[in-house]
Amino acid sequence: MTRTTGRRSGVAPAPRGQVRRRRGVQRWHVAAALATLVLAALASLFVGVGDLTPADLLDPDEAQARVLWTSRVPRLLAILLAGSAMAVAGLVMMHLTRNRFVSPQTAGTTEWVGLGIVVATLSFGGASVLGKMVIGVVFALAGTALFVWLLQRMVLTDVVVVPLVGILLGGVVSAAATFLAYRFDLLQTVDVWMNGDFSGVLAGRYELLWLVLAATVVAYLWADRFSVAGMGESFAINLGVAYTRVVMVGLAIASVVTAIVVVSVGSIPFLGLVVPNLVTLAMGDDLRRVLPVTALTGAAFVLVCDVLARTVRYPYEVPVGMIGGVVGGVLFIWLLLRARKRAL
Amino acid sequence: MAAVLTAPQRAVRRRRTLVVLGVLTLAVVAAFLTVDVTGSWDYALQQRGRRLAAMAVVAVAVAVSTVLFQTVTNNRILTPEIMGFDRLFVLIQTVGVFSLGAATVTTTDPRLRFAVEVVVLIGFGALLYRSLFGRTERDVYVLVLLGVVLGSTFTSLTLLVSRLIDPNEFLTLQDLLFASFNSVDRQMLALSAVLVALVTAGVWRLLPRLDVVALGRDTAVGLGVEHRRVVDRALLAVAVLVAVATALVGPITFLGLLVANLARQLLGTHRHAWVLPGAALLALLALAGGQLVLEQVFGFNSSLSIVVNFVGGIVFIALLVREPRQ
Numbered sequence A: 001m002t003r004t005t006g007r008r009s010g011v012a013p014a015p016r017g018q019v020r021r022r023r024g025v026q027r028w029h030v031a032a033a034l035a036t037l038v039l040a041a042l043a044s045l046f047v048g049v050g051d052l053t054p055a056d057l058l059d060p061d062e063a064q065a066r067v068l069w070t071s072r073v074p075r076l077l078a079i080l081l082a083g084s085a086m087a088v089a090g091l092v093m094m095h096l097t098r099n100r101f102v103s104p105q106t107a108g109t110t111e112w113v114g115l116g117i118v119v120a121t122l123s124f125g126g127a128s129v130l131g132k133m134v135i136g137v138v139f140a141l142a143g144t145a146l147f148v149w150l151l152q153r154m155v156l157t158d159v160v161v162v163p164l165v166g167i168l169l170g171g172v173v174s175a176a177a178t179f180l181a182y183r184f185d186l187l188q189t190v191d192v193w194m195n196g197d198f199s200g201v202l203a204g205r206y207e208l209l210w211l212v213l214a215a216t217v218v219a220y221l222w223a224d225r226f227s228v229a230g231m232g233e234s235f236a237i238n239l240g241v242a243y244t245r246v247v248m249v250g251l252a253i254a255s256v257v258t259a260i261v262v263v264s265v266g267s268i269p270f271l272g273l274v275v276p277n278l279v280t281l282a283m284g285d286d287l288r289r290v291l292p293v294t295a296l297t298g299a300a301f302v303l304v305c306d307v308l309a310r311t312v313r314y315p316y317e318v319p320v321g322m323i324g325g326v327v328g329g330v331l332f333i334w335l336l337l338r339a340r341k342r343a344l
Numbered sequence B: 001m002a003a004v005l006t007a008p009q010r011a012v013r014r015r016r017t018l019v020v021l022g023v024l025t026l027a028v029v030a031a032f033l034t035v036d037v038t039g040s041w042d043y044a045l046q047q048r049g050r051r052l053a054a055m056a057v058v059a060v061a062v063a064v065s066t067v068l069f070q071t072v073t074n075n076r077i078l079t080p081e082i083m084g085f086d087r088l089f090v091l092i093q094t095v096g097v098f099s100l101g102a103a104t105v106t107t108t109d110p111r112l113r114f115a116v117e118v119v120v121l122i123g124f125g126a127l128l129y130r131s132l133f134g135r136t137e138r139d140v141y142v143l144v145l146l147g148v149v150l151g152s153t154f155t156s157l158t159l160l161v162s163r164l165i166d167p168n169e170f171l172t173l174q175d176l177l178f179a180s181f182n183s184v185d186r187q188m189l190a191l192s193a194v195l196v197a198l199v200t201a202g203v204w205r206l207l208p209r210l211d212v213v214a215l216g217r218d219t220a221v222g223l224g225v226e227h228r229r230v231v232d233r234a235l236l237a238v239a240v241l242v243a244v245a246t247a248l249v250g251p252i253t254f255l256g257l258l259v260a261n262l263a264r265q266l267l268g269t270h271r272h273a274w275v276l277p278g279a280a281l282l283a284l285l286a287l288a289g290g291q292l293v294l295e296q297v298f299g300f301n302s303s304l305s306i307v308v309n310f311v312g313g314i315v316f317i318a319l320l321v322r323e324p325r326q
Helices: A027-044 A054-058 A062-096 A109-123 A129-153 A161-183 A187-194 A207-221 A223-229 A233-238 A243-265 A271-283 A287-311 A320-343 B007-034 B041-073 B085-100 B102-107 B110-135 B140-164 B167-177 B186-213 B217-222 B227-249 B255-267 B272-298 B304-325
Strands: none
Touching: A027 A062, A027 A287, A062 A207, A062 A223, A062 A243, A062 A271, A062 A287, A109 A129, A109 A161, A109 A187, A109 A243, A129 A161, A129 A207, A129 A243, A129 B304, A161 A187, A161 B140, A161 B304, A207 A223, A207 A243, A207 A287, A223 A233, A223 A243, A223 A287, A233 A243, A271 A287, A271 A320, A287 A320, A320 B140, B007 B041, B007 B255, B007 B272, B041 B186, B041 B227, B041 B255, B041 B272, B085 B102, B085 B110, B085 B140, B085 B227, B110 B186, B110 B227, B186 B217, B186 B227, B186 B272, B217 B227, B255 B272, B255 B304, B272 B304
16 A cells, blocks of 8 residues: 555545545645644743743743743643544544544543553552553553453444443443542542643653654554554455454554553543544545544644633633533534434 | 233232332341441431431432433433433532522522522423433433433533632532532431422322333323323422432432332332332432441441442443343
8 A cells, every 4th residue: 555645645445434525625724724723822832820922932031931941832742742642542443443432532441541540559659650651551451452342242233332331431440440549548649630631741741742642653654554444344354454453553552642641631521532523524534634634633622622721710720621521522412413413 | 030920929029029128128227327336326326317317318319210210211221310410410509609609609598599409400401301302312322322421511511610619619519519428418308308208299199100101102192191291290300309319419320220220120010109119228228238338348438429330330331232132
């Protein structure tokens, strides 16, 4: 399979299935979105308690430079990394499970990471971020594997049963984590991972998040393979794709990204679900074409939520996960009702 | 399995099951009141008695509301809690404190406050769920997923609003929100008991018609039951009961699901006159027994709702995964 540029790969066979391909999105739409993102990103640098105006950028004094480089810029980077990677993780999961409503947040993966964090904190005392991350990744992989195993066992009558089981499974895991946390006075830890929050991001404390960029790049390089795998096992094997391996790699990428993001900044509910859905609604299902736009939209979504979270009760902050939970939940409900109306 | 039994035999078996349940519940209640009392018996009995009374009120409220809701929606995996009713109530309380201020809320007569909250819940709930039910009729899984997402959105919104509240006022809210069996207000308890008793008495008069409604809308209409009216009344009762239970002890999502299904299975019938008392007894058994085991065996205090959600979640997944095969 030769690799072409993202734009031209629209010609290659893509998992269009019964989904109508729309040509509504033009190149200038993407350019406009990108410009908006850049503008919002710049704006976000100047939201905060410490005084910093665009004019100061030209000639910052020492304090302003410190605010900029230890807090504002790392925070912006963390938002962009986490937002884009989670959206892409959701997109990959959606393709591989062939279900629009499956994402790390609706498969219980997030909650498994949370349980992993509690276990890590318990068994190694105040485990280092890296230690938590490793254990988080292990739990995320195991949890996703369990979900996929359950998926195979289910007699599917309806696409929405899959996310439903995933969400409930997440609830059970989260109850287990809360129980442990309650028992050992770690409830604050649970609070932190349940409500994503970028206020703790400072230079020197977020750098592990860069790992998700690597995962996102791998996802892009393998986009065509995920597309083929998303067309079903026999189809993929006929086309010469090692179906099982591709699916495993894809789900592993999604799990690892989720674990890293949740350990670093906490969970942003529905992010991995609504962003890929909105983008594929507008652009169709060609994975390679959609993936970069999904990443951009995910970053923009989190960025907007974070700026909101920082301004809604200025000078205090609200965890971005709460804003994301409200916005994402409303969007999810809209998507559900919409999908249902079209199916009827 | 009960197919070979004749009708009278089944009635005898049902009665026996109910009696066994009653005796078991009594035993657990007695144990709950008396086990490991050190110091003053008067004090211990008074304290535990109040907690037990709260449990009984919640047990009846949760059992009756769940069974009614399942009858009305004609499905045994839907419950008001899964549809987000209890979270909606918490959200209403939070928004109340946010918009009116803690001072207004605390100085209002709790009975008046509760009445207003319930009315708002009924209004919002009717609006929200009427439109959802109308749009996705008979599509149970979509409904459940919608309910779950609604519940989680309500929770996010509650957290968000509570962050916007002044920290001092938030303390008041916390008293309202983080209720548990250990911190039940006596006045609220009395009010709740009266409300639950009244509503349950009202429901009792509906029972024959509810049995018909359980057969499905078309059959019920064919048999001459005013389906819409019975459903409206049942939903009204559900809203009041959910509000009472949530106001007393906060959300316990899966309790109703567990006891309603277990009661039907144990009693081998869908008739409300049997299922309602069975489910209520099971709920009290689960609450008092669960608390007893947690406290005495594990030395925990108030994590019962977490355990119920853990067990209930697993049962729910099993129900979902197995349902289509039957």
